Amino acid sequence: MIFLTQQSCNFAAVKFRFVLFFLLSCSRLFSQTIGGNSVFNFLNLPNTPQLTALGGINVSANSNDVGMAFYSPALLNKSMHTQINLVFNDFYAGVETYHMNFGYHNPKLNTNFSYGIHFFDYGNLAQTDAAGNTFGEFRASDWVMQVSASHSYKEKWNLGTTLKFISSNYGQYKANGLAADISLLYKDTAKLFSASVLIRNAGFQLKEYPGARGGDLPFDLQAGITQRLKNAPFSFSLTAHHLHVFDISYNDTLFNNANDFENSSEGFSFDKLFQHIVLATTIHIDKKVEATFGYNHLRRKELNIGKEGNGLNGFSIGFAVLLNKIQIRFARANYQNNTAYNQLGLNLKLNEYFGLGKLGKQAGW
Incomplete structure (x- = not known):
């Protein structure tokens, strides 16, 4: 019996090393552009309040929020069965964002599935010619629709994949593309520890903008850990992004000199590392109440205004009320001095509100 257990553990370790090798290999295969030169950059914006509160990037916060699984499919688990995440918000300058993600667990396949969409409505914009003459209006929008699946192995491992269709529509300028995410999560419930690695937006354009060359997708390789303390109501997360390239700072010497910005030096620096x-950190005030605080150093560096006081740039905060049938989450992220983005979301367990009769029983509702 002991021999079989050790053999199973060895097999799981070999499988993990194989998957990790595959993930790292993919990062070289799909090493796409960073620093704002890619297409479909709206994919980088956080879709749900919990992710926003965690700093906009997190792959290891293993919570019961199906909205987090939209970002990293390995976070999708069976506790999210029939849970729907709904987010409605006004972004800057009247931009409206809508998000929905729905989770479903298939007991026969022992596999979790989710379907989601993230939509950005930029409203009506003036349509002009090269001379600036206005001759009408057009409606602009971006959206991504995706399907995810995850499967657990040996209780502590969860492998997830996502396939997404991306669409961008700016009047006569339209483009679309395909992308995939793949992530692996390790969680030890006894030690309250989780770690994960994620490949995001590995893909390509199907249709290019008229008159433009094909662009790269905002590819990213991320890894993170989360540790909850046993004797204190705190969880701590550390997430690293853009692991496939070291220098991710944007450096425009002429612009920096004109606006009193510091120019980025060549070579290694701790500031570049910290970017x-x-x-x-999350404070578990009660089983039903949470407060979350995040800090994104790259966001702060990119949005700072010269050497002026830049307030809480890069910081974010969130609160959650977690009831049996509903989760209410709110987040606020500071993107520039005196400018912040508020996000409100609801998570509902649909099978707690209504049934589907015999059809529902057959479908595992």
Whole structure:
């Protein structure tokens, strides 16, 4: 019996090393552009309040929020069965964002599935010619629709994949593409520890914008850990992003000199290293109440205004009320001095509100 257990553990370890090798290999195969030169950059914006509160990037916060599984499919688990995440918000300058993600667990396949969409409505914009003459209006929008699946192995491992269709529509300028995410999560419930690695947006354009060359997708390789303390109501997360390239700072010398910005030096620096890091902590005030704080150093560096006081740039905060049938989450992220983005979301367990009769029983509702 002991021999079989050790053999199973060895097999799981070999499988993990194989999957990790595959993930790292993919990061080289799909090493796409960073620093704002890619297409479909709206994919980088956080879709749900919990992710926003955690600093906008997190792959290891293993919670009962199906909205987090939209970002990293390995976070999708069977506790999210029939849970729907709904987010409605006004972004800056009247931009409206809508998000929905729905989870479903298939007991026969022992596999979790989710379907989601993230939509950005930029409203009506003036349509002009090269001379600036206005001759009408057009409606602009971006959206991504995706399907995810995850499967657990040996209780502590969860492998997830996502396939997404991306669409961008700016009047006569339209483009679309395909992308995939793959992530692996390790969680030890006894030690209250989780770790994960994620490949995001590995894909390509199907249709290019008229008159433009094909662009790269905002590819990212991320890894993170989360540790909850046993004797204190705190969880801590550390997430590293853009692991496939070291220098991710944007450096425009002429612009920096004209606006009193510091120019980025060549070679290694601790500031460049820290630009890859997002830190977060969650205070579990009660089983039904949480407060989350996050810090994204890259966001702060990119949005700072010269050497002026830049307030809480890069910081975020969130609160959650977690009831049996509903989760209410709110987040606020500071993107620039005196400018912040508020996000409100609801998570509902649909099978707690209504049934589907015999059809529902057959479908595992």
